[in-house]
Amino acid sequence: MNATAGFAALAAVAAATALIGFYGLRISRTTSDFYVASRTVKPWLNASAIGGEYLSAASFLGIAGLVMVSGLDALWFPIGYTAGYLMLLLFVAAPLRRSGAYTIPDFAQARLDSTAARSVTSVLVVVVGWFYIVPQLHGAALTIRTTTGLPAWVGSVAVVAVVVLTVATGGMRSITFVQAFQYWLKLTALGVPAIFLVLQVSGPGAPVPSAEAAAMVWGGSGGSPYRTLSLLAALLFGTLGLPHVLVRFYTNPDGSAARRTTLIVLGLLGLFYIFPTILGVLGRLFLPELVAAGGADAVVLLLPGRLVGGTAGELLSALVIAGAFAAFLSTTSGLVVSLAGVISQDLLGGSVRGFRWAAVLSAVVPLAVALGTQSLGLAGSVGLVFAFTASTVCPMLVLGIWWRGLTDAGAIAGMVAGGTLCGGAILLGPRLHAGDPGYELLSQPAAWTVPVAFAVMVLVSRATAHRQGAGTARFMTRLHVPERPLSPGKPR
Incomplete structure (x- = not known):
């Protein structure tokens, strides 16, 4: 791969990010602009963001890598x-917007009337973030x-520098x-x-995969039903507690806009995930050696050069590199903001x-961790973060919104x-090997840690x-009664 193309792609994304961020700076004048964009972000723009x-x-690198390694299971x-x-x-989008909170800890304090609950939530949000x-870096x-x-x-230092400057x-x-710009860049880049x-592998003169690779292209890795169930529990419930996702719903004008935003997001995500799946299948056919070398996460970066080559391959590679860098920047930016x-x-x-000093702190600490640790499989390591937030922040939000008790x-x-x-399982799981007692439970803990968290909350409550706070009934009414229509030009 031509290093010049890589440098050009990285520089172009960094420059575009800085220019768009500078435009946003020109219209960011109030404290509310910095925290929640004054709650005036429309659904399509918010969904793209x-x-x-x-x-x-x-998503950008890890899904294709997992499809290479695990086939259908991925x-x-x-x-x-x-x-x-x-x-x-x-369960969450509209009520959370109606809460009027700036952050998840704000919601915890308002709902539970407790500074202690706010402090615990704050610590967990920071740990999750x-x-x-770290996997982005x-x-x-x-x-x-x-x-x-x-x-x-x-790479890690460059992402942190651009993110801190923009945020x-x-x-x-x-x-x-x-x-919003980076979503459409990532979609285009994949x-x-x-x-x-x-089209290249379907046309005349196309490269031919080995018979062995063609025979196993959709084969699974034989993962157990427990691991699949636990993974789904982590991803489904973990999304409900991700701080950088939830804070975006505070930027909608009202609860109805939050619901419309979520519907649009479902379509945008469904469209995007078609492409890393395709690239993972192509990698399984034409670059199977990456699996043995432990480099499956790089398949998206290497495929254009391997299958196309020449100037066209360099241009496609540059586009992929630009999208990858946008992925690291956009997710890290959202996390640092939250x-x-x-x-x-x-x-x-x-x-x-x-806020500005907090942004620096929010980025520098994980940078130090990333520089001092080795990368795991990207999708797998992020999946464990989902398991942790599913076992902590998610139960508080779901029960806080839907259960008065x-x-x-x-x-x-x-x-x-x-x-x-869940934290103990994440630390102990990598020390075990397949077949060891407790390996399945510790390597994918969400299936038991999420129910335990919900059960403990209910029993102790x-x-x-x-x-129970004196204002609980009033706050619950606020969460679930739709807002009255607003006059144009009067954001809530």
Whole structure:
């Protein structure tokens, strides 16, 4: 792969991100602009921005890599990632917008009337965000090393530098425009090469895969039903608690707009996931050696050069590189915005200046972790983050929205129990090998940690019913009664 094409693609994406971010800076004037874009983002723009931040390194590089390694079994990942938004539509989107909160900890405090519940939620949101940023930086390192030959750390540092500059200067208003652009760039960067490569391998003189590769193209890896069930539980429930996803719904004008946004997102995600699946199948046919070498996550980057070559291959490779870099930037930007909002509100007074310093802190800590650790499979590592948030933040949100009986003690106990059990499983699982006692339970823990978290919240809440806040009934009414139509030009 020509390093010049890689450099040009990376520079173009960084420049476009900075220019769009500068446009957002020009119209970011108030504190509300920085935190929630003054709650005036329309559904199509917001849906594109959500697609931009949600489709991370795991989606852009990791899904194709998983399809290479696992065949049909890997399709549960895009199904789960997309179906999680159906859960969000049904249970969270509109009520959360009606809550009037800026952040998830704001919601926890307002719903439970408890600063302790807010503090626990804040810690968990920050932990989830940092865990999620690290795979993005690993993906950037992989892309830089594969496409330019530069040291891997350059990719991680470059992503953090661009993200901090964009977020700190323009906040949510600026990032909304950036992420919307990056969704459509990512879709183009996978869609065009996928279609081109399918035509290439279907035409006269097309390369012929080995008989062995052709025979096993859709074969599964023989994963157990438990692992599939647990993975789906992590992805479905984990989406409901991702801080960078939920904060976007605070930017909608009202609950109805939040629902329309979610419906559009379902369509955008379904369209996107067609293409990494196609590229994974092509990689399984024509680059099977990557699996043995442990480099399956790089298949999207290497396929155009292998199957096309020449100038056309270089141009397709540059487009893919641009999309990959956009994936790292957009997801990291969304996470840094959500974390900066929480840290600023809780520790730095909630000012614009505090938001900017919080943005720096939110990005620098996971950068240090990424530079000091080795990359795992991108989709697999992000799946564990989903399991953790499904076991902690998600139960608090779902029960807080739909069950009047939730108390602060119940919410804290459930989040601590779910976080301790799931976090312990994530740490212990890699130390075991297939066939060891407990390997299945620890390597995919969501199937048991999510029910435990819900059960602990319910049982402790029933035992502490006297702690229910005086304003619970009023707040629950606010969550579930539709807003009155607003006059034009009067955002809520």
